[in-house]
Each structure stands twice: as structure tokens, then as C-alpha cells.
Amino acid sequence: MVTALARRADPNLGALSHPAVLERWAHRAKRVTDGLRKDRRRLEKQVADQQHKAVADLAEADDAYAMGCAMEVIASRLREDLRSQVYLRLQQSEKRAARISRLIEAANRVARNEPRLARPVADVCLVHTATCVAAARGDSCAACVPELISRLNAILIAPAPRAPISGQLKPGTNATGTPAKPTARPVVPRLAGPGQSASARWLPTGDRIRTGTVRAAWQVAVTRDDVNRRRCPIPDGTILPSHETRRLRLYFEHLSAATRPQNVTLRQVGGRWQLEGVRWPASLQPGLLVDFTWRTDSTTMTAVTKPLRRPERIDGTEFRHEFDRQVVTRELEPDGDPRHATGPVSVERWVLRTLRILGHLCPQGTATLAEDALVRNCQSLGMPDRMTGQVNDATTNLIKAGRIRKVRGGRDSYGGLWYPARSGDSLVDLIRYQPTVEVLKPQSLAKMGAPAPRSAHQVHGFIRRLPAGAHASDRQMELYEEAVQAAELANRSLDPNRFTFVNKHRREATRGGH
Structure with missing residues (x-):
């Protein structure tokens, strides 16, 4: 029927606009248009082959194809209009309004009484609404509830951030260095079996990775498997659409030196988020703790290891940077696999x-x-x-x-x-x-990256990496362009969100210098 109407010079579309047949019309419209397009291409080929008798048929096919496209647009518009009318009628329903009012009241009460639960629930629902096909159609998401609960459980049962175990504590102090409160009975720790201790955890200095703009911070205890597979695990509780993929630039700082930036990919594999393509520094020992920082609206990410003030030797292997004792026990095999x-x-x-x-x-x-x-x-x-x-x-x-x-x-x-x-x-x-x-004995200040005594000297202009959240001023960018024009620096693009320019100056002597 739709095909016959498309071939008429002045089709009457009144019958098709009835709600009883509108959905079927909209469903068939594209298939009809595709068929008319094929007929048109066939006649074009015949005309190109000098078959002049097909010219009239081609003109008729052009008209039918144009009418079919117009009918397809009309069908989609009428269907959207019909759905809008149905939606308005539902919104005006007294029972529906009362039900929505009660749900909003209950949600607000939960948000007031359980703020720690309300925020992850809101985040999970926000991500789901943006990616769910049923929600996009305006249909019920009742079938999606088990998936939402699974995502929410992953957030709620994720291990809480804890301070790294990197050295011996002073007597009478806790992991943060503050005086410890006396307790009558020490808490007996449950021993963690294989697979029960996470190698990645969120840091209290930042947020979890989630939708929106946040400054995410997490810590990873590097394992041999991570190094061999060139990956970095992300802690549980990441809230992003499962199909999302991010291309990022990773800047690694280890042994007080920055390595060349590398391209990595953030994606979900097997239900867990991870960074792929990570080239771990060759001097990085299994068990070392690496702190990652990423502002989610940026494409740059930093990874840093922190030196220990007093290095430790574990079963003959020396560690000069913060490490995780549990991972070292698992990963450190002096004699290898028997x-x-x-x-x-x-x-x-x-x-x-x-x-x-x-x-x-x-x-x-x-x-x-x-x-x-x-x-x-x-x-x-x-x-x-x-x-x-x-x-x-x-x-x-x-x-x-x-x-x-x-x-x-x-x-x-x-x-x-x-x-x-x-x-x-x-x-x-x-x-x-x-x-x-x-x-072991404390590391020297020079080995930990602190400046050694020096004499007064002239410093040439140089590029400095900025801390997270800082931004180079317009004046420093102008000085950088002037230095490039004066051939004092090689010309290269300078990201003001990550680097700044320090103009040439004289540095005074420090203690012990001349």
C-alpha cells in the first residue's frame, strides 16, 4: 500500500496517519524507500547504456523515490507526535502523579538519611540512563535492575583507601603519624587468602573515576603479570559507560626522573576497567606502589613512585621506594619457579x-x-x-x-x-x-631528589612540569615564544595545562656552596 501511494502524483496520506496503522507505516517506510532507490539505480544504468526508452521510466522512478523519502519523514514525525500525546496523557494521570510524588519523597528521604548510599546510586543511574536503549525509548528499565544492583554492589564493597605499608612506624603512632589512641583489646585481623587482597585502591587525595569532571587518584601495587601484559588495573567502583574507551597520554616519574610520555587506552575488559599499553619502567620492581592522578576532562595522566626515607631490604632484595608488603611476599621469588x-x-x-x-x-x-x-x-x-x-x-x-x-x-x-x-x-x-x-641507612637528599649544595650560577630558560590542577600564565607563554624566536629553545608545542616556561635567571648559592 505504501509503495502504491508513493507512485501516485498526489497521494492521500490520511488513512496512514491513523494511530492503528501509523506504527506499521513508520516501520515499513524505510524498506519501501530502499526498494524505490534500487529501482531508480537500475533505470539510471539502463539510461547510461543508451536505452533511451527508459528515460520516462527513470523520471517516474525519481518522483516515486522523492515521494517515498518524504513519506518516511512524515511517518517519523507523526509517530513522535503520537508518542508525545500518549506521554502527556500519562503525565496527567492522577494515579501516576501520586505514585511519582511518593517515589520522589522516598528518594529524598534516603538521600537525607543515607548520603553515602545516595551518591553512588545517583551516579549508577545517571550512567545507565545515558546508555540504556529502553530508557532512550522511554520504556521501563525494570529488566535492568539486576545489572544496576551489580554495579552498585561493586562500588559499595570496593576496598576503602588505606595508607601504604612502606616502613616501620614510630612507637605510639598510627599509619598517619599521629599519636595512637590506647585500646583495651587489639583487633585481630582476618588473614587474606589468595585473590582476596586488591592490588589497586582509591586514594583519599582524589575521587573515583566516574562520569563528570573529577580529579581521580588511585594507587597500584605493580605485579609481574601487570608488567608482562603491559596493563594497569583500575580499582573497583569505576562508574563509566561499559562501552566507553579513552585514549590518554601517560607521564611516568620514577627514580626522580620523568620518562617520555606514552599512549595508553582506558577500557573495560571482562567487567573490570584497566589501562592497556603501559610500558612500565625497566627498573620498577614488582610490589612497588605507583600513584596515578587523572583529571577526567583531560587526556593526560601522571604516575609517580615515592622514595622511602629509610630503604628496606626484604629477603635480600632492596627497596628504595614505597611498596606493598603483601604483593612483595607474593611476587618476590629469589630462586624462581621450581x-x-x-x-x-x-x-x-x-x-x-x-x-x-x-x-x-x-x-x-x-x-x-x-x-x-x-x-x-x-x-x-x-x-x-x-x-x-x-x-x-x-x-x-x-x-x-x-x-x-x-x-x-x-x-x-x-x-x-x-x-x-x-x-x-x-x-x-x-x-x-x-x-x-x-x-637501611637513610637515603641522601640528592638520591631522594632534594637539591645538593651548590654555588651561585646562571640558569638558562627551561620548561617545567606543572602540578595537577595548575596552569601556565599568559606571560610565561609569551616568554616561551620569545625564547624560541631567540633560538634559546627548540620549538615545540607547549601544553599550558601541563607545562610552564621558566625564564633565564641567576640562582644564588645554597649552604655549602661558594
């Missing part, structure tokens, strides 16, 4: 490796396994069956050597290990591995 060893491998080595990889960790990096599960865990990592009978003797030798020790702990009803045991836990013998920690 399965790939060229010579004979001792049972003691298998026991130590099993404790470090599968043991339940405490914040200080100590790894613990139940004694009755030690053999089974060794076998799961590839220990040959012929060695299992020697595990008890190897454990005794390691205890005598001071490499591990046997303690009495607790096991809860879910199989979790606790040390020391809590009231109500079933007692169990535990095998504990504790890293050997040596605190």
Missing part, C-alpha cells in the same frame, strides 16, 4: 614457595597456611608426588633454621584463618612465613 629449574629442587624450596603464593596474608606480609593443608597446596603448585612424604621433615628443618615457624591459630566456620585465634574459632596449627626485613 618447575623451570635446571637442577635438583629441594623440598624446602617447594614449601617456602607454596607459603608465599598460596598462604593467607597479613598486612605485614606474613604468609600463613594450615599445617594439615600444606601438602595439598604444594601439590597444587606442581610438586612431584614423590616429594610429598618429605614435606614434614622439610618443615621441621625450616623451623630450626628460623625461616618459618609453627603457631596456634583459629579457623572460622567459613574456613578463614585467624591469628591469633578468636573466641569461638576452632584451634588449628598454622605454618607462618615471615619475610626477613632490614631497615
Whole structure:
């Protein structure tokens, strides 16, 4: 019917505008237009092949195609108008108005009483509304509720930001350096099993990555897998459309030096957000903590490692930057994987490796396994069956050597290990591995990036990196252009959001200089 009307010189569209057939008309309009377009192209080819008798047919096809396009536009406009009328009628419904009023009142009450819950709910709903096909059509999102709850749970159960464990604390102080309040009973920590400790966490100095403009800050304890796969995990709780991809420039600062910027990609893989294409510095040890900062309306991101005032040596490996003790216990294998060893491998080595990889960790990096599960865990990592009978003797030798020790702990009803045991836990013998920690002499100021004593001297103009949120002034950009014109600097584009120009000047002597 639509095709026949399109071929008429003056079609009557009144019948098609009836609500009973309007949706069908709009649905068929594009298919009809495509068919008329094919007829037109076929006749154009015939005319091009000198078949003059097809000229009249081509003119008729042109008219039909133009009319079909017009009918398609009319159909879409009438359908939108019909939907608007239906929407207005629904809005004017007293029952609907009362229901909406009650929902708004309930939402406002939740926002007042539970502000920490209201904000992530609002963020999740905002992202969903922008990407949901049903919401775009004005349909109900009832089928989307399980997905929304899943996203909200990922935010609410994400590990809270905590201070890095990077050195020994002063007596009487807590992790922030402030005087610790005396407590009657210390809290017994639950030991974290394999996969239960996150290598990435949000920092309290910034926000989580979410829609809108925020200054996001997070910390990553680098693992070997991250280095090998050239990726960087993002903590749970990121709120962005799942299909979104961002191309960013990463500026890495390690060992008091900035590396060349690199191109990375932010995307979701397997339900988790991560940075791909990260070229970690070759001198970066597994377990080091890297702080990332990103203003989400910018395409630049910074990554920084922080030096320790007093370096530490963990089982013979020296760390001069802040590190995560749990990740170091998992990742630091001085002798490598026994399965790939060229010579004979001792049972003691298998026991130590099993404790470090599968043991339940405490914040200080100590790894613990139940004694009755030690053999089974060794076998799961590839220990040959012929060695299992020697595990008890190897454990005794390691205890005598001071490499591990046997303690009495607790096991809860879910199989979790606790040390020391809590009231109500079933007692169990535990095998504990504790890293050997040596605190070294403080690093010199020069090694930590502080200026050494110097004499007075002339300083040439140079480019300086700006801290996050700073902006170069117009005057400094003018001085930079003047320096380039005077051939004092090589000409290159200067981003005023990231760099500024320091004009040439004389630097005075510092203490110890001349």
C-alpha cells in the first residue's frame, strides 16, 4: 500500500496517519524507500547504456523515490507526535502523579538519611540512563535492575583507601603519624587468602573515576603479570559507560626522573576497567606502589613512585621506594619457579614457595597456611608426588633454621584463618612465613631528589612540569615564544595545562656552596 501511494502524483496520506496503522507505516517506510532507490539505480544504468526508452521510466522512478523519502519523514514525525500525546496523557494521570510524588519523597528521604548510599546510586543511574536503549525509548528499565544492583554492589564493597605499608612506624603512632589512641583489646585481623587482597585502591587525595569532571587518584601495587601484559588495573567502583574507551597520554616519574610520555587506552575488559599499553619502567620492581592522578576532562595522566626515607631490604632484595608488603611476599621469588629449574629442587624450596603464593596474608606480609593443608597446596603448585612424604621433615628443618615457624591459630566456620585465634574459632596449627626485613641507612637528599649544595650560577630558560590542577600564565607563554624566536629553545608545542616556561635567571648559592 505504501509503495502504491508513493507512485501516485498526489497521494492521500490520511488513512496512514491513523494511530492503528501509523506504527506499521513508520516501520515499513524505510524498506519501501530502499526498494524505490534500487529501482531508480537500475533505470539510471539502463539510461547510461543508451536505452533511451527508459528515460520516462527513470523520471517516474525519481518522483516515486522523492515521494517515498518524504513519506518516511512524515511517518517519523507523526509517530513522535503520537508518542508525545500518549506521554502527556500519562503525565496527567492522577494515579501516576501520586505514585511519582511518593517515589520522589522516598528518594529524598534516603538521600537525607543515607548520603553515602545516595551518591553512588545517583551516579549508577545517571550512567545507565545515558546508555540504556529502553530508557532512550522511554520504556521501563525494570529488566535492568539486576545489572544496576551489580554495579552498585561493586562500588559499595570496593576496598576503602588505606595508607601504604612502606616502613616501620614510630612507637605510639598510627599509619598517619599521629599519636595512637590506647585500646583495651587489639583487633585481630582476618588473614587474606589468595585473590582476596586488591592490588589497586582509591586514594583519599582524589575521587573515583566516574562520569563528570573529577580529579581521580588511585594507587597500584605493580605485579609481574601487570608488567608482562603491559596493563594497569583500575580499582573497583569505576562508574563509566561499559562501552566507553579513552585514549590518554601517560607521564611516568620514577627514580626522580620523568620518562617520555606514552599512549595508553582506558577500557573495560571482562567487567573490570584497566589501562592497556603501559610500558612500565625497566627498573620498577614488582610490589612497588605507583600513584596515578587523572583529571577526567583531560587526556593526560601522571604516575609517580615515592622514595622511602629509610630503604628496606626484604629477603635480600632492596627497596628504595614505597611498596606493598603483601604483593612483595607474593611476587618476590629469589630462586624462581621450581618447575623451570635446571637442577635438583629441594623440598624446602617447594614449601617456602607454596607459603608465599598460596598462604593467607597479613598486612605485614606474613604468609600463613594450615599445617594439615600444606601438602595439598604444594601439590597444587606442581610438586612431584614423590616429594610429598618429605614435606614434614622439610618443615621441621625450616623451623630450626628460623625461616618459618609453627603457631596456634583459629579457623572460622567459613574456613578463614585467624591469628591469633578468636573466641569461638576452632584451634588449628598454622605454618607462618615471615619475610626477613632490614631497615637501611637513610637515603641522601640528592638520591631522594632534594637539591645538593651548590654555588651561585646562571640558569638558562627551561620548561617545567606543572602540578595537577595548575596552569601556565599568559606571560610565561609569551616568554616561551620569545625564547624560541631567540633560538634559546627548540620549538615545540607547549601544553599550558601541563607545562610552564621558566625564564633565564641567576640562582644564588645554597649552604655549602661558594
